Amino acid sequence: MTGTSVPRLAIRGLTKSFGGVHALSRxxxxxxxxxxxxxxxxxxxxxxxxIKILSGYHKPEEGTLEVDGRTVPLPIxxxxxxxxxxxxxxxxLGLLLEATVLENLIAGDHARVGQWFVNWRAExxxxxxxxxxxxxxxDPWATVGDLSPVKRAQLAIVRAADRVGSHSEHASPGLxxxxxxxPFLPIEGVRELFVLMRRxxxxxxxxxxxxxDIDEVMxxxxxxxxxxxxxxxxxxxxxxxxxxxxxxxxxxxxxxxQRLVHAAPSTSAPAVSASKLSGRIVRNLDLDVAGGEILGxxxxxxxxxxxxxxxxxxxxPASAGRLAMAGGAVHDLARIRPADAIAAxxxxxxxDRQKLGLALDLSLTENAMLPxxxxxxxxxxLDHRARQAKTAELMRRFVVKAEAPQQAASxxxxxxxxxxxxxxxxxxEPKLVLLDEPTQGIDVGARREIYERLLEAxxxxxxxxxxxxxxxxxxxxxxxxxxxxxxRIKAELRGDEVTKSSIExxxxxxxxxxxxx
Amino acid sequence: MANAGYQLERFGLIIVWLAVIAIFxxxxxxxxxxxxxxxxxxxxxxxxxxxxLGLIIPLTAGDFDLSIAQTLTxxxxxxxxxxxxxxxxxxxxxxIALAAGALVGLLNGxxxxxxxxxxxxxxxxxxxxxxxxxxxxxxxxxISGVSRVLMQYVIIQxxxxxxxxFYYAVVLAALVWYALSYTAFGQxxxxxxxxxxxxxxxxxxVGRVRITAFVVSGMMGAFAGILYTGTTGSANPTSGTTLxxxxxxxxxxxxxxxxPGRFNAWGSVIAVYFLVTGINGLSVLGFRTFVHDxxxxxxxxxxxxxxxxVSGRKERTL
Numbered sequence: 001m002t003g004t005s006v007p008r009l010a011i012r013g014l015t016k017s018f019g020g021v022h023a024l025s026r027x028x029x030x031x032x033x034x035x036x037x038x039x040x041x042x043x044x045x046x047x048x049x050x051i052k053i054l055s056g057y058h059k060p061e062e063g064t065l066e067v068d069g070r071t072v073p074l075p076i077x078x079x080x081x082x083x084x085x086x087x088x089x090x091x092x093l094g095l096l097l098e099a100t101v102l103e104n105l106i107a108g109d110h111a112r113v114g115q116w117f118v119n120w121r122a123e124x125x126x127x128x129x130x131x132x133x134x135x136x137x138x139d140p141w142a143t144v145g146d147l148s149p150v151k152r153a154q155l156a157i158v159r160a161a162d163r164v165g166s167h168s169e170h171a172s173p174g175l176x177x178x179x180x181x182x183p184f185l186p187i188e189g190v191r192e193l194f195v196l197m198r199r200x201x202x203x204x205x206x207x208x209x210x211x212x213d214i215d216e217v218m219x220x221x222x223x224x225x226x227x228x229x230x231x232x233x234x235x236x237x238x239x240x241x242x243x244x245x246x247x248x249x250x251x252x253x254x255x256x257x258q259r260l261v262h263a264a265p266s267t268s269a270p271a272v273s274a275s276k277l278s279g280r281i282v283r284n285l286d287l288d289v290a291g292g293e294i295l296g297x298x299x300x301x302x303x304x305x306x307x308x309x310x311x312x313x314x315x316x317p318a319s320a321g322r323l324a325m326a327g328g329a330v331h332d333l334a335r336i337r338p339a340d341a342i343a344a345x346x347x348x349x350x351x352d353r354q355k356l357g358l359a360l361d362l363s364l365t366e367n368a369m370l371p372x373x374x375x376x377x378x379x380x381x382l383d384h385r386a387r388q389a390k391t392a393e394l395m396r397r398f399v400v401k402a403e404a405p406q407q408a409a410s411x412x413x414x415x416x417x418x419x420x421x422x423x424x425x426x427x428x429e430p431k432l433v434l435l436d437e438p439t440q441g442i443d444v445g446a447r448r449e450i451y452e453r454l455l456e457a458x459x460x461x462x463x464x465x466x467x468x469x470x471x472x473x474x475x476x477x478x479x480x481x482x483x484x485x486x487x488r489i490k491a492e493l494r495g496d497e498v499t500k501s502s503i504e505x506x507x508x509x510x511x512x513x514x515x516x517x
Numbered sequence: 518m519a520n521a522g523y524q525l526e527r528f529g530l531i532i533v534w535l536a537v538i539a540i541f542x543x544x545x546x547x548x549x550x551x552x553x554x555x556x557x558x559x560x561x562x563x564x565x566x567x568x569x570l571g572l573i574i575p576l577t578a579g580d581f582d583l584s585i586a587q588t589l590t591x592x593x594x595x596x597x598x599x600x601x602x603x604x605x606x607x608x609x610x611x612x613i614a615l616a617a618g619a620l621v622g623l624l625n626g627x628x629x630x631x632x633x634x635x636x637x638x639x640x641x642x643x644x645x646x647x648x649x650x651x652x653x654x655x656x657x658x659x660i661s662g663v664s665r666v667l668m669q670y671v672i673i674q675x676x677x678x679x680x681x682x683f684y685y686a687v688v689l690a691a692l693v694w695y696a697l698s699y700t701a702f703g704q705x706x707x708x709x710x711x712x713x714x715x716x717x718x719x720x721x722x723v724g725r726v727r728i729t730a731f732v733v734s735g736m737m738g739a740f741a742g743i744l745y746t747g748t749t750g751s752a753n754p755t756s757g758t759t760l761x762x763x764x765x766x767x768x769x770x771x772x773x774x775x776x777p778g779r780f781n782a783w784g785s786v787i788a789v790y791f792l793v794t795g796i797n798g799l800s801v802l803g804f805r806t807f808v809h810d811x812x813x814x815x816x817x818x819x820x821x822x823x824x825x826x827v828s829g830r831k832e833r834t835l
Contacts, residue, residue: 315718339720348718359712361778366704367715373704374720382699424719 006069008033008085008175008206014063016049023049024060025230031175031223033068036197036207038217038238040250041227042504043469047210050227051179055081055088068172082167085174087160089181093152097145102127104144105159134158134199150189153181154196161200173204180210183302184281194220212300214246214508228252251504259498260451260476261294270326271463272432277321277333279307281487289432289463291326294454296474296498297467299484300507306351306467309434313348314341325431342371345431349421351440353414357421360410364402365391367409368424390427398423399449415446422450426457433457435466439473451477471503483507523777530774530784534791541798549801552678560672560680561748562793564589564741567686568764569771569789570693571737573780575730576768577697579710580629580636582731583761584644585738588621590757591647592742594655597752601662607670611743618739619732621647626728636731651754661751671747682744686786689737694782706730707779759809766817767792773823792816 009031016024024046031037041047052058054065056076065072067085076084095104102120105127127140136154144152157178164174178197182190197207197220211217217224218238225235226249234249270288277285281304289295297305310316312323314336321333325344341348350356358367365384366373368391373382391405398419402412409417418438425433433454439447454477458464468474474481481498483491483506491506525532542550568585575582592614599605599613625643629636665673672680697703708716709726717723746752770791771784792813799808 313718337720337722338718339722342720350718356714356718359708359715362707362711366707370704370708370716370719370721373701374708374716376701379701380699382701382704384699 006033007031007066008035008068008172009208010066010069011050012064014050014053014060014065016053016058016060022230024053027063027227027230027232029225029232029235031206031208033173033206034201034204035223036201036209036221038221038224039208039210039227040212040214040217040224040246042250044229045227045250046230047227048179049230051088051177051210054086054177067175068170070170082163082174083169085164085170085172086177087164087174088177088179089153089156089160091180091183093156093181095144095152095156097143099144100140101138101142101144101147101155102140104155105130105140105162109163130158130162134161134196136196148189149185150192153185153189153193157181157193157196157200161205165205173206175206175208176200177208178210180212180301182211182213182216183300190216214243214250218243218246226250247505247508250508251501258476260455261479271461272326273324274308274312274333275322275324277308277311278319279304279311279316279321282307282311282484283487285321285487285489287482287489289465291431291461291463292458293479294458294464294466294477296478296481297465297484298469298471298474298481298503298507299490301469303484303490304487305482305484306436306469309348309436309465309467310350312341312432312465313346313434314338315348315350328431339374342375342428345428346434347425347428347430347432348434349425349436349438351437353417353421358409358417358424361408363406364395364400364409364412364420365405368394368405368420368427371424371428394423394427395420398426398453413446415442415449418442418450419446419453422453426453429460430457430462433462433464435464435468437468437470438466439468439470447473471500471507474498474503475500526773526777527775530770530787530791534787534794537791537795537798541794541801545798545801549798554797554801556675556679558790558793558797559683561682562789563680563682563686564745564748565760565763565767565793566786566789567689567737567741567744568760569767569785570686570689570782571734571741572764572768573771573782573785574693574706574733574737575636575727576780577706577710578727578730579713580727580730582622582625582640582734582738583637584621584625584640584647585734586757586761586764587644587647587651588618588735588738588757589742589745589760590752590754591621591651592617592739593745593752593756594651594660594742594754596667596743596746597660597663598654600664600667600746601660601751607664607666610667614743615736615739618735618737618742620735621738622732622735623728625735626731629731630724630727648754648758655752655754657754659751659753663746663750663752665750667743667747668750671744682748685740685744689740690782690786697782702726702729762817763789763792763813766813766820769824770816770820773820778824788820 007030011027011029014024014027015022027046027050039047049058053060056078059075063074065074072084081087096107102124106123124140131138136158138151138155157176160176164176182193201207209217209221221238223235224238224246226233228250271291273288275286297308299305311318311321311333315338318333323331323333328344331340331344354360365388369387388405395402395405400416400419400423402416409420412420439450454464466478475498478498481493481503482489483503493502493506548554568589571585572582595617596610596614599610600607621643625636625640628634628639671682674681676684705716705721705726708721709723713723745756767785767788768780770788772778772780774787775781775784796809796812799812
């Protein structure tokens with residue numbers, strides 16, 4: 001890139017494993033001064049492990065790290081990365097929304113701002129100069145919560161650059177790691193961030209840009225490094241590389257698994273249809289699911305696919321939308337409450353089973369029988385014997401391994417908790433089952449059992465919608481898959497088209513808009 | 518299912534209580550260990566039992582009702598004024614007083630929910646405000662001369678030598694126990710406190726449950742206020758102030774026994790009588806009033822420490 005040959009950041013042979021599995025294996029990475037370097041890879045490819053090693057969160061087993069030619073001992077002590085010359089901006093930006101721009105800028109920066117006295121006037125003047133220098137229109141006294149998402153991202157990035165510039169022990173402009181700062185920004189916002197990134201680059205700052213969005217990475221970066229299964233697959237100059245080559249490096253060639261579903265369900269009439277659905281990300285979406293069909297929803301992070309189950313269940317109010325159940329009433333999704341959705345035959349199994357799915361310190365019986373208690377069955381005389389017997393029966397049917405129905409849910413493994421959660425909802429024989437990441441953090445055996453129960457529910461005529469970022473899962477169980485991008489459906493895959501590689505191709509594919517027939 | 522350690526934990530407080538009785542009994546057999554001493558403890562502390570039962574309902578739903586003691590004081594004063602000054606018959610006063618308590622609960626619940634303020638702050642403010650009204654309407658004076666009919670049905674009539682107020686408390690405890698253990702509402706209350714989002718997503722109307730809990734605790738506070746006036750035949754504008762802390766201590770201490778890890782009715786009753794037995798014994802030994810604060814304050818802190826230990830371990834329930 002530049003004339004000097006000493007890289008800002010040089011990583012060699014970095015290795016880290018969790019429970020015997022390599023999350024990162026002999027990874028090399030070099031970033032030159034003033035270079036914007038894209039880091040690409042699927043979920044679980046090792047990107048986050050690499051970043052967590054750089055921020056001092058993980059201790060690698062092997063490997064070396066050099067910054068501006070100086071060897072940095074690993075692991076990096078937590079909270080010391082800025083002195084070494086590294087700063088991080090994560091997707092959540094790490095800003096306190098209730099505080100002002102200025103307070104966020106100097107928060108925790110005791111090295112420069114005194115422990116006992118803050119000269120707010122001087123700090124505000126300094127902040128103004130900093131913003132001017134980067135051509136940013138930010139008011140130091142504004143509350144961060146009132147800023148647009150783009151301005152918040154700009155503030156977080158400038159703060160990181162400022163910290164690293166003023167703290168770095170060797171007066172190096174430093175390196176910023178931007179970890180997925182863009183998925184929730186509108187396209188114009190992404191442009192504004194790119195302008196800021198280019199300005200920083202001109203001042204000699206190096207940037208590692210982590211994103212799922214290939215088009216963005218191709219546009220802004222000088223070089224790209226691709227990780228897959230914990231290994232660096234390829235590293236190349238962006239200019240002169242085709243998009244296709246990049247996609248292939250990310251995706252690789254994957255072997256198909258044995259599908260558990262084959263033909264589309266015989267009933268053709270939709271059991272459930274949602275129309276004109278809009279949420280925070282999803283815009284004007286129409287979708288139908290037939291009874292006995294498993295519909296997969298997927299896309300890259302921030303594409304909005306995971307919002308759909310929440311909107312349909314009344315867990316998150318939609319800004320607009322209608323839900324029609326075959327032979328039932330039409331529900332206004334802007335006003336529907338969870339109780340209404342449940343009464344209409346909808347079951348929603350949220351991704352965060354520990355916070356939203358089960359009350360962990362209550363018993364298995366109480367958790368499994370909650371839908372009935374919430375509805376007010378046996379309002380004035382709960383039959384504890386019957387409740388326990390029913391729970392024990394569900395535990396047998398759903399293969400929940402536990403000592404007794406009186407046990408606290410917290411004592412079960414993740415897989416067994418998920419099976420209990422499935423039992424809690426499927427016992428109601430819902431017409432529509434909504435799942436959000438149903439197998440997150442669950443071992444292979446329990447996954448199988450969960451798929452089997454879902455297929456049973458399907459065979460019983462239920463319509464199933466499964467939102468997941470795990471493409472293999474969709475290949476196994478989905479009859480049909482909708483791929484999302486920026487809140488809209490980008491591609492629809494049916495039958496034999498539902499394979500991991502075609503879903504990947506659709507996710508990373510170039511089509512920005514797809515007219516859903 | 519039953520193992521020795523768990524059973525010991527369930528009945529631990531009762532054992533400690535009996536031990537306390539035994540110690541004071543040995544030290545002062547002629548004054549402490551008499552039926553008249555115990556019947557007076559049972560009768561006069563019924564008010565504290567009812568306040569504690571009132572507290573555990575919002576506590577189970579994850580809310581604090583710090584206004585309950587001031588609801589008691591306010592309703593106690595209202596009862597005294599209506600009876601002694603205006604001459605309203607007791608039969609009319611009781612529904613008015615209960616309605617006043619329900620209104621306080623409704624106010625607590627509405628502010629907590631609609632403005633999304635923590636119940637701790639809301640009820641602290643509402644309680645203090647009520648105390649202001651109480652002082653205002655009584656001109657900071659004790660009001661006496663309440664109809665004897667009320668005293669008749671609270672303290673004068675005795676069953677097995679124990680004033681009837683004790684039996685009111687027992688009946689209420691049974692009702693609260695039943696509601697928490699055997700009704701769908703009890704389960705809704707529990708999930709509202711322990712897994713509010715889980716409850717909401719499963720169709721529990723968590724907002725309505727929380728408001729109901731506040732209304733019930735307001736009414737229990739009001740009922741305790743009526744009994745308080747009935748116990749002495751008068752109302753004192755600062756009477757309830759000293760009851761709040763003992764009630765919290767008993768609620769948390771009660772959650773360490775019978776159904777360890779959960780606020781429960783019988784645990785609360787046992788905890789109240791354990792605490793007042795301790796205080797009574799210490800005063801029989803000649804300690805002065807400072808011992809109340811030492812004992813109640815200490816018990817609250819110990820109780821929350823123990824319940825933290827309990828919740829960190831296995832919990833077994835129906």
